[in-house]
Amino acid sequence: MEIVEDDELDELGADGASSSEEGAASETDRDEEPTAENAGFEEADPDPVTTRSGSRREDGERRRATNSSSKADSGQEIFGLGSVPEGWEVRPLPNVVEVEMGSSPPSSTYNEEEQGLPFYQGNADFGHMTPKVSTWCSDPVKTAEKDDVLISIRAPVGDLNIADEHCCIGRGLAALRPNEVNGLYLFYGLAERSRWLTRLASGSTFKSVSSADLDKVDLPVPPLPEQRKIASVLYAVDQAIQKTEAIIEQAKRVKRGLVGDVMTKGIGRDEFKSVHLGPTAFEIPAPWKCPQLEEITHKITDGAHITPDYVEEGVPFLSTKNIDPFEEHFDFSGYERYVTEKDHRKLNEKCNPEMGDVLICRRATIGPAQLVRTDDPFSIFVGLGMIKPRKSVMGEYLEQFFNWEPIIKMLNVKSPGSTMKTLNLSTLRKQRIPLPPLSEQEEIVGILSSVDEEVSNAKQEKKRLGRLKKGLMQDLLTGEFRTAGKAIDLLDEVVSHG
Structure with a gap:
């Protein structure tokens, strides 16, 4: 069955109440x-x-x-x-x-x-x-x-x-x-x-x-x-609302500067080497490794190429629209879809995301990425890629790396398609990752997560004001x-x- 992307208006008659993001509530x-x-x-x-x-x-x-x-x-x-x-x-x-x-x-x-x-x-x-x-x-x-x-x-x-x-x-x-x-x-x-x-x-x-x-x-x-x-x-x-938006944008600017620093300079490092993460060379701390993604993961795959039937209640079905790296949990506001248990099992035969895995948008919009922080079952759209990390790398670290602006731009360049870009899984598997020791990964994640929390809190306040x-x-x-x-x-x- 074809997936309907647009909201239906059939339930609204000539005497119905209007309803829009900026407008009246049902x-x-x-x-x-x-x-x-x-x-x-x-x-x-x-x-x-x-x-x-x-x-x-x-x-x-x-x-x-x-x-x-x-x-x-x-x-x-x-x-x-x-x-x-x-x-x-x-x-x-x-x-x-x-x-x-x-x-x-x-x-x-x-x-x-x-x-x-x-x-x-x-x-x-x-x-x-x-x-x-x-x-x-x-x-x-x-x-x-x-x-x-x-x-x-x-x-x-x-x-x-x-x-x-x-x-x-x-x-x-x-x-x-x-x-x-x-x-x-x-x-x-x-x-x-x-x-x-x-x-x-x-x-x-x-x-x-x-x-x-x-x-x-x-x-x-x-x-x-x-x-x-x-x-x-x-x-x-x-x-x-506009003041809250300004807080969000300022925090995001701070984050962009911080992630660039910690991903290339590390924590307290003073010796560096040049590596190619793609066509561009980067300076990273000399002791760090720089493996391909497939070397530090158990599995890299995507959602099943199946078009499910949507139902009013069931198992959540995630698309690229639900991915927000500044939210602790997946964002269902404005785009909430469910599938039956039967379709869920069929969809997850190929890809079964679990807590600690990383999901990345790989179709049309390349990036962002978001860590799975729930044990609740869900299925994913084919436009999402799933990365299952090994113990040598934190899922939170990979999440921060794939939300780093230069990497998103690089992956977009590598993704073919004139009207709809698609990040091939083979390209994703070969992507090199600057990899510090686990203890340093934890420090980096802690620094960046503090800014993410500020953005998340401001976004929640914006939603509250929007409801008001x-x-x-x-x-x-x-x-x-x-x-x-x-x-x-x-x-x-x-x-x-x-």
Whole structure:
């Protein structure tokens, strides 16, 4: 049976709650997630709400009454908006923004010398809230202004960022310029509904949306003071997330410097020799050995070439997406798959990972590697390699070695494939490893693991903040909890957006 990689939306009807990484939680998830109430808000006095009708005709009549200025409301689609509190409006997107569809300029105008405007082609250029510039355009065709909301309109559809300066936008993006709504409220309102935006996408192989599709999007719009309060709460959480991300990136930079030092200088060594770990020569301590990987391992193999059937409960099935060297255990957030006991036994006839083994990504993305730290059964995808070390080498040491940036780059160079690189097991077996005595391996692992722990703790905090934000978005952007009448400080950054 073919493995389905994309999330299914079939369970969501026109009246369902939206759910996305940045958006609303499902009813099942809501039981365990923070809400506006337990984040410090008191529930507002119950407000009468405009009830969603059971037919498209009645719905259109309701919405025309809500927003009489729009003559085309009956042709809009709410996409799961449900009801809105009294005092809020349901506004079609064209009523609150100007839409500028992107258009890619000639490639001859691209440059990395900062000539012209920053150029963003699609969501690959997006950061947490603002884009990351790597290319400039000397002759832009379509541009976005500072504070415009940038939306990805080609696969994947619905990702959002905010332009932090005048910039050029390619055909993978559209710029939404707020004119009757706070810009940050618009950003969060669309993020909460981003999963519904994907339902507008057309195209069998390359999903995209048009300006006409964007015209169909509705937005719940509270009064401006309430917009600003909602945006202030969510922006404060985003600021905390960004600070946590900065801690993670700083710790990773420290780690990169440390691993280079200990892998080439050892601990307290002063005599060195030159070795080739690949096409590049490295200096390592003179007493160290430099064997091929197959000389210090019992077995090097990969997952079985079998496509299993996924089930809702069973034995975990790991792919490259579950490997995270900064996590103690495998990362199942956002990519959790299970197979039956029968398929597990079949898959593990060839490869049966155990505690102390090392798994390495060897297809499409070469590296990273992660140590197995569990006795619980699991199966692995063919894109993962398994290394079973001998007693002369610590699995933790091999994990650190194969996450060393120069080695990852080297293995990528050695891996054939124009569209999907694959690290051959024969190449992996012949890879040379700088090998200190076990006591020195332990010291090296101890130094590097302390930084890994710092990164892991920060990542857990980021996940906690993400859950908090998700719950707040669900509650605040649907009006389930009201900020009207609440003492919430308005942030200057929010007010500056309208």
